[in-house]
Amino acid sequence: MRTTSTVVRSNFIVLLSLSSTLFAGVPAYKFDKSFGQNEIKAPPVCVAMDAKDRLHVLLRNGTVMFYDTDGKVAGSFKADMKPVPTTMAVAEGRIYLLGTEMAEQTREFQGKKVKVSEASGVKCCVFDAAGAKQAEIKLAGVKSATDAHFVGDKLVVADFSQQCIAFYALTGSEGKMTRKISNVFRLCCGIFDFCPGADANSIVVANLGAFKVQTFQADKKFSEFGARGEKEAEFQGCCNPVNVACLADGSIVTVEKSPTRVKIYAKDGKSEKLVTGLGELVEGCTQIPIVVDSKGALYLASDQKKCIVKCVPGAADPAATAQPVSPSEK
Amino acid sequence: MKAAFSALAALGLLAALAGGEDRLPANAETALVAAPSGAAPQAAAQQPLRLKIAVNDIYCRKTACSCISQIATRSFDSLVAGLQARHQITLELTYFMEVFDLQKAILANQYDGVLCKPWTALQYSNKTRACFKRVADLLDPNDTALMSGVFLTLSGASVRTLADLQGKRVALGQADSYEKNQAPLQMLAAGRINPAEMMFFSSCGENLSALLDGKVDVAVVSSYALTASCAVDFTKPEDFKTIAETAEMPLTSLLVDLNKVPAAAAFRLQAALLDVSGAKAPKDLLGKGFVLPASWKPTPPPVAGDAGQAGGTNPGESAK
Numbered sequence: 001m002r003t004t005s006t007v008v009r010s011n012f013i014v015l016l017s018l019s020s021t022l023f024a025g026v027p028a029y030k031f032d033k034s035f036g037q038n039e040i041k042a043p044p045v046c047v048a049m050d051a052k053d054r055l056h057v058l059l060r061n062g063t064v065m066f067y068d069t070d071g072k073v074a075g076s077f078k079a080d081m082k083p084v085p086t087t088m089a090v091a092e093g094r095i096y097l098l099g100t101e102m103a104e105q106t107r108e109f110q111g112k113k114v115k116v117s118e119a120s121g122v123k124c125c126v127f128d129a130a131g132a133k134q135a136e137i138k139l140a141g142v143k144s145a146t147d148a149h150f151v152g153d154k155l156v157v158a159d160f161s162q163q164c165i166a167f168y169a170l171t172g173s174e175g176k177m178t179r180k181i182s183n184v185f186r187l188c189c190g191i192f193d194f195c196p197g198a199d200a201n202s203i204v205v206a207n208l209g210a211f212k213v214q215t216f217q218a219d220k221k222f223s224e225f226g227a228r229g230e231k232e233a234e235f236q237g238c239c240n241p242v243n244v245a246c247l248a249d250g251s252i253v254t255v256e257k258s259p260t261r262v263k264i265y266a267k268d269g270k271s272e273k274l275v276t277g278l279g280e281l282v283e284g285c286t287q288i289p290i291v292v293d294s295k296g297a298l299y300l301a302s303d304q305k306k307c308i309v310k311c312v313p314g315a316a317d318p319a320a321t322a323q324p325v326s327p328s329e330k
Numbered sequence: 331m332k333a334a335f336s337a338l339a340a341l342g343l344l345a346a347l348a349g350g351e352d353r354l355p356a357n358a359e360t361a362l363v364a365a366p367s368g369a370a371p372q373a374a375a376q377q378p379l380r381l382k383i384a385v386n387d388i389y390c391r392k393t394a395c396s397c398i399s400q401i402a403t404r405s406f407d408s409l410v411a412g413l414q415a416r417h418q419i420t421l422e423l424t425y426f427m428e429v430f431d432l433q434k435a436i437l438a439n440q441y442d443g444v445l446c447k448p449w450t451a452l453q454y455s456n457k458t459r460a461c462f463k464r465v466a467d468l469l470d471p472n473d474t475a476l477m478s479g480v481f482l483t484l485s486g487a488s489v490r491t492l493a494d495l496q497g498k499r500v501a502l503g504q505a506d507s508y509e510k511n512q513a514p515l516q517m518l519a520a521g522r523i524n525p526a527e528m529m530f531f532s533s534c535g536e537n538l539s540a541l542l543d544g545k546v547d548v549a550v551v552s553s554y555a556l557t558a559s560c561a562v563d564f565t566k567p568e569d570f571k572t573i574a575e576t577a578e579m580p581l582t583s584l585l586v587d588l589n590k591v592p593a594a595a596a597f598r599l600q601a602a603l604l605d606v607s608g609a610k611a612p613k614d615l616l617g618k619g620f621v622l623p624a625s626w627k628p629t630p631p632p633v634a635g636d637a638g639q640a641g642g643t644n645p646g647e648s649a650k
Contacts, residue, residue, distance in 0.1 A: 163564065184543070185564070186535060186538070186539045186542070186561075186564040187563060187564055188395065188397040188535075188560040188561075188562075188563035188564060189395065189396050189397045189560070189563065190397075207539075209535045209539065209560050209561070209563065209564050210535060210536060210539035211532075211533065211535065211536055212539075227531065227532065227536065228531065228532035228533045228535075228536060229532050230430040230433075234532075236428050236430060237427070237428060238394075238395035238397075238427075238533075238559075238560050239395060239397070239535065239560045258427050258428070259428065284396055284427075285395055285396035285397065286396075
């Protein structure tokens with residue numbers, strides 16, 4: 001017996017090079033094949049950039065890898081902490097690893113009582129670049145950590161379980177929550193990503209269940225764009241975008257899964273440009289963490305393909321984009 | 331001779347079904363039903379039949395969002411194997427996670443049939459040469475074949491009936507979603523109810539988000555939205571109350587293009603699907619499988635310029 005079963009994930013679009021002239025103000029990007037050497041052996045779950053443009057990659061097994069500005073691995077350590085960290089923030093030479101503690105709860109599901117493991121708290125451990133533990137910080141008020149960044153002097157944590165973003169002032173081993181944004185996020189698939197905005201103390205959130213990118217300033221929604229639809233400017237899939245990043249000029253990078261699409265939007269969301277040549281970085285509902293460096297290069301993490309993909313400013317080479325490249329085949 | 335007779339009968343049936351044209355007439359029956367004069371045309375049962383079918387199913391693990399992975403565990407593998415072993419019918423399934431990609435494939439006339447919400451294919455009856463007929467309806471995990479559009483408001487809201495929508499704001503679907511667009515718009519028109527503002531979004535999540543954000547007073551969503559869509563991760567059914575519901579329509583159907591598949595083959599597929607359903611339904615179908623298609627005569631697709639027409643208006647665009 002023989003059956004045929006094909007999964008269509010996407011029709012990967014190869015943009016006409018002409019399109020780069022159509023959206024003034026939105027930079028063009030191309031896939032940089034030269035980055036990395038397939039040295040990542042476990043799924044990457046988070047990427048972060050320090051002030052010296054050194055890429056930090058957190059792997060699912062708790063290993064933190066550092067890349068120098070030439071794209072070479074400069075070091076690594078395996079964090080000795082439980083729970084295993086799921087996200088990371090870096091500041092002033094320190095690496096803040098956050099893990100979600102789980103607790104067993106009894107829930108009723110379709111008339112039956114079942115025991116489920118649910119997020120119950122967040123543990124934050126601070127390491128130096130050598131992997132030496134410097135501190136352990138209590139973050140009261142959040143149950144899970146799906147993303148974390150420093151915004152100004154505050155450690156900001158995205159909590160999927162409570163669908164909120166919490167701001168913490170850190171003093172020694174204590175984190176005091178100074179404010180929280182909640183009741184406005186429509187999240188799903190366990191994905192909740194944000195990034196520091198171009199304006200001081202602002203954050204940009206991938207509100208994927210609402211198909212929107214939203215900028216918050218002083219806890220208030222300042223601006224938003226996005227809708228589900230089949231046009232390039234719109235978001236596809238069951239929920240998107242999954243990840244966001246901000247460029248220095250205020251442009252917003254969005255990342256969609258199933259199909260994988262990376263787009264650079266003008267700050268107001270009114271024009272956009274698709275980054276070509278990436279292929280499918282993930283299948284199904286999986287996030288694709290992203291971070292940018294000071295030169296505007298994009299670094300995308302695919303946990304399924306165990307790779308980091310780099311995209312740099314510049315017009316795409318039509319020859320390079322004609323055949324979508326699988327990063328694992330570099 | 332027998333084969334020739336069957337072919338003639340099939341041609342006659344096809345003409346009867348399609349009104350002598352190669353496209354669905356307005357308000358046509360979308361279910362594949364036997365001609366009133368007699369039984370369905372018979373085909374040689376042992377002739378292998380191979381059909382290319384495009385799939386986008388709410389409960390299929392290959393096409394559903396992972397946030398409903400607990401309930402969207404359906405697989406068609408056992409069904410395909412059973413049809414091949416017992417009926418010499420081979421279904422070549424192509425799975426589409428993104429319904430927009432499926433729509434493009436339908437417009438490109440790439441498949442013999444589709445397994446999806448029927449309007450996904452039927453909405454193009456005036457744009458393609460395809461003549462889709464619903465061979466069978468697929469039962470959901472609760473063994474229900476039908477769904478509807480529901481008018482939801484927040485549980486504590488003052489809106490109680492459809493008439494209360496007069497002068498209010500409502501979020502609807504776009505034209506590619508019959509239960510969220512055509513059906514509710516017809517209800518509003520029939521009740522002479524004029525909302526102050528209508529917004530047309532492409533997903534239940536956006537409609538619910540608009541309601542939760544206070545941008546609209548009422549949101550129309552698919553009846554499964556609170557149990558089998560991404561909304562399960564950010565809402566609870568008790569947060570809402572239902573003020574009205576559209577007429578029921580098929581949730582998921584297997585449709586074949588009668589311009590590609592002879593009617594006799596379509597009836598043979600129908601019989602085979604029913605044969606491997608009910609008590610014989612494979613467990614990985616999640617329910618009792620297929621049933622005869624319910625009668626459904628949707629209103630023809632809107633003409634260009636109508637509110638919410640797919641591709642004709644921007645998502646979230648307001649009509650005041």
